[in-house]
Amino acid sequence: MALATKRTTRKADESAGKKSGAKRSETKAAAKKSPAKKSSSKKDAIKLDAVENTTVxxxxxxxxxxxxxxxxxxxxxxxxxxxxxxxxxxxxxxxxxxxxxxxxxxxxxxxxxxxxxxxxxxxxxxxxxxxxxxxxxxxxxxxxxxxxxxxxxxxxxxxxxxxxx
Ligand SMILES: N=c1c2ncn([C@@H]3O[C@H](COP(=O)(O)OP(=O)(O)OP(=O)(O)O)[C@@H](O)[C@H]3O)c2ncn1[C@@H]1O[C@H](COP(=O)(O)O)[C@@H](O)[C@H]1O
Incomplete structure (x- = not known):
């Protein structure tokens, strides 16, 4: 069984935010405020893109x-x-x-x-x-x-x- 899990829905995104995604959002928000964290935020975004575009x-x-x-x-x-x-x-x-x-x-x-x-x-x-x-x-x-x-x-x-x- 292959599930294409491109989580594009609003509810799915909210749901992800409640869980481990919440940490990702915090990281991104912190990175916006602090230029020092910009590169790790970019890495997070790349990782997230990779997940969203991968067939799991x-x-x-x-x-x-x-x-x-x-x-x-x-x-x-x-x-x-x-x-x-x-x-x-x-x-x-x-x-x-x-x-x-x-x-x-x-x-x-x-x-x-x-x-x-x-x-x-x-x-x-x-x-x-x-x-x-x-x-x-x-x-x-x-x-x-x-x-x-x-x-x-x-x-x-x-x-x-x-x-x-
Ligand atoms: N897939 C899920 C998942 N789906 C739903 N939920 C949680 O289930 C809860 C449902 O909310 P409810 O208000 O219905 O439940 P509740 O807080 O127990 O409410 P009451 O019974 O107290 O009224 C929310 O807190 C959701 O975040 C999940 N929590 C965790 N995961 C996965 O489990 C992994 C481990 O999570 P932790 O155990 O939190 O580290 C995560 O990385 C996820 O991959």
């Missing part, structure tokens, strides 16, 4: 999993993942549910950019649930791989008949 693939999910896992037990004030993980499974599941609902609302509304942004939120919160439950991306990829051998229609037909169905 699903390995981004493996990397996100590793990042979230590495946050477990760290300072909640510095990491949203650490904070969420420290709040326990019910809270993590609740947040996932909220994000899933927001995502389906945007899907039904047909707002493409919001749907993309909410989809990213859903994937992030799903990954937090995996980390909490000790499930690895590899296990989920393997399950998807196993299913490649059979169409959904075929799989449903192969299920034992249910009472009253």
């Amino acid at each position: 693939d699903a390995h981004v999910l493996d990397r996100l999993f590793e990042t979230v896992e590495s946050r477990r037990g760290t300072n909640s004030a510095l990491s949203h993942s650490a904070r969420l993980l420290s709040r326990g499974r019910k809270k993590i599941a609740q947040k996932f549910g909220e994000e899933a609902v927001e995502c389906l609302i945007e899907a039904v509304a047909g707002k493409q950019s919001e749907f993309i942004s909410e989809s990213a939120d859903v994937l992030y919160h799903l990954i937090v649930m995996w980390v909490d439950a000790g499930v690895t991306p590899q296990e989920v990829w393997q399950e998807l791989r196993r299913r490649e051998a059979m169409s959904g229609v075929e799989e449903k037909a192969s299920r034992p008949a249910q009472e009253g169905a």
